[in-house]
Amino acid sequence: MRAEPQAAPYAPDPQILAVAPWLGDAVPPARFPQATLRFRNARWDKAVGLAGLPDADFTRHFSAFDPLPDNLPQPLALRYHGHQFRVYNPDLGDGRGFLYAQMRDGDGRLLDLGTKGSGRTPYSRTADGRLTLKGAVREILATEMLEALGVYTSKTFAVIETGEELVRGDEPSPTRSAVLTRLSHGHIRIGSFQRLAALGQNEHLALLVDYALQQYPGPPPPADAPDGDQPAVRLMHLAVERMADLAASYMVAGFVHGVLNTDNMNISGESFDYGPWRWLPRWEPEFTAAYFDDHGLYAFGRQPGAIRWNLRQLAIALRPLVEAEGLIAALDRFGPLYEAAMMRRFLWRLGRASQGPEADAALVASAEVEMREQGIGPDLWFHRQRGMSGEPEAMLIDEVETIWAAIAEQDDWEPLHAKVARLHALGRDLGEPPVPAGHLWPQQMESIS
Numbered sequence: 527m528r529a530e531p532q533a534a535p536y537a538p539d540p541q542i543l544a545v546a547p548w549l550g551d552a553v554p555p556a557r558f559p560q561a562t563l564r565f566r567n568a569r570w571d572k573a574v575g576l577a578g579l580p581d582a583d584f585t586r587h588f589s590a591f592d593p594l595p596d597n598l599p600q601p602l603a604l605r606y607h608g609h610q611f612r613v614y615n616p617d618l619g620d621g622r623g624f625l626y627a628q629m630r631d632g633d634g635r636l637l638d639l640g641t642k643g644s645g646r647t648p649y650s651r652t653a654d655g656r657l658t659l660k661g662a663v664r665e666i667l668a669t670e671m672l673e674a675l676g677v678y679t680s681k682t683f684a685v686i687e688t689g690e691e692l693v694r695g696d697e698p699s700p701t702r703s704a705v706l707t708r709l710s711h712g713h714i715r716i717g718s719f720q721r722l723a724a725l726g727q728n729e730h731l732a733l734l735v736d737y738a739l740q741q742y743p744g745p746p747p748p749a750d751a752p753d754g755d756q757p758a759v760r761l762m763h764l765a766v767e768r769m770a771d772l773a774a775s776y777m778v779a780g781f782v783h784g785v786l787n788t789d790n791m792n793i794s795g796e797s798f799d800y801g802p803w804r805w806l807p808r809w810e811p812e813f814t815a816a817y818f819d820d821h822g823l824y825a826f827g828r829q830p831g832a833i834r835w836n837l838r839q840l841a842i843a844l845r846p847l848v849e850a851e852g853l854i855a856a857l858d859r860f861g862p863l864y865e866a867a868m869m870r871r872f873l874w875r876l877g878r879a880s881q882g883p884e885a886d887a888a889l890v891a892s893a894e895v896e897m898r899e900q901g902i903g904p905d906l907w908f909h910r911q912r913g914m915s916g917e918p919e920a921m922l923i924d925e926v927e928t929i930w931a932a933i934a935e936q937d938d939w940e941p942l943h944a945k946v947a948r949l950h951a952l953g954r955d956l957g958e959p960p961v962p963a964g965h966l967w968p969q970q971m972e973s974i975s
Contacts, residue, residue, distance in 0.1 A: 528954050534632035536575025538596040548730050550602035556645025560689030561589035570681045574629050588684040588707050597627040603647035608717030608789030619649030633967045636741045642706040659702035668800040671921045674952040675779040676959030680710035680798035711796040716840045717789035723843040742794045744964045753852030758844040762856040767964030768795020770860050773830040774867035780806040780904035784815030786824045786832045805921045809897030834860045919952045
């Protein structure tokens with residue numbers, strides 16, 4: 527049985543203010559013509575002490591974004607650069623979102639409330655800073671499915687329909703609009719470090735490393751790691767551990783993120799920012815999610831390599847602070863850590879205990895061959911192997927479109943609510959997921975100090 531998120535008191539802790547002068551810009555939220563609450567995460571609002579907010583106050587906070595008590599006085603649009611499909615882009619930053627608040631949960635994690643579709647910022651360029659309601663619904667479905675499958679993911683916290691008509695080139699327009707708030711374990715990206723390195727702001731780069739180590743702590747590097755006492759090397763080891771585990775979790779879930787750019791890689795190793803995602807209809811390493819990924823750069827089977835490439839860019843960004851040897855040694859751990867995470871997560875989803883590294887690796891390899899030969903995806907394969915009754919709970923594109931059609935055509939939200947309920951049941955059936963790698967929660971730190 528999977529444990530539900532535990533209730534905790536509201537514990538504001540806007541740590542980002544220490545680095546905000548050079549990491550973000552205070553911005554005003556957009557003003558919307560209406561605010562209709564469409565989704566409230568009743569499982570996770572209690573984890574950050576906001577379950578007591580009546581729906582009217584909840585809607586006001588997550589549409590007008592009035593400051594929460596003792597929290598950020600004004601939203602912050604964060605600055606970053608990034609590689610987008612391997613092309614470096616210095617013209618990035620939060621273009622339709624901002625950091626709204628920070629607080630601690632019951633485990634002592636520093637969590638962020640960040641937005642999508644909350645209006646224009648200095649980094650919007652020619653965009654309107656808005657989000658379609660369909661995009662918000664898709665993010666609800668992605669995060670709920672990923673959470674059920676044990677992926678360390680951001681949570682869709684709130685969706686408010688905003689009453690504007692938006693024109694988009696990739697869906698029928700005009701279309702309905704929304705503002706989404708996600709709960710996540712930080713918003714510091716690989717691209718955050720890349721920006722500081724590119725601008726030669728080495729003092730700020732070192733301060734951001736210190737911030738990341740303090741707010742997203744983890745175990746020390748291996749005892750024989752070169753320069754393992756250097757903060758930049760310590761952070762690199764943590765990032766490699768976390769993102770090797772993230773890559774494995776995507777593969778075991780049969781999930782294709784679609785846009786694994788360095789600005790979409792969270793230093794905490796948590797998955798976030800869902801655009802053209804897909805789940806595999808069958809085991810196909812060449813399967814892509816984004817219609818604009820012409821060369822299959824972020825195809826399903828290339829995701830581990832893409833994440834490792836992004837980690838290499840982090841190492842390059844940290845190079846002004848430390849010699850290369852320690853960073854390279856950390857990066858070299860990715861392959862073995864990924865293989866170990868694959869087996870750990872595969873066995874969890876299968877509901878079996880380890881039979882040793884060789885037997886476990888052979889099981890994973892044979893499963894991939896079997897899925898490919900039978901033309902099925904992981905959802906059906908694991909469902910059969912576990913002997914579960916009925917049809918597997920999946921998230922294929924046809925069902926996503928059917929759920930959206932009910933909302934778009936009849937304003938019928940019941941299929942969405944029913945799907946979310948079934949995903950919660952799936953999570954309970956699968957049981958407590960593997961602990962995300964590369965973390966050390968404050969309570970654990972106290973126990974070993």
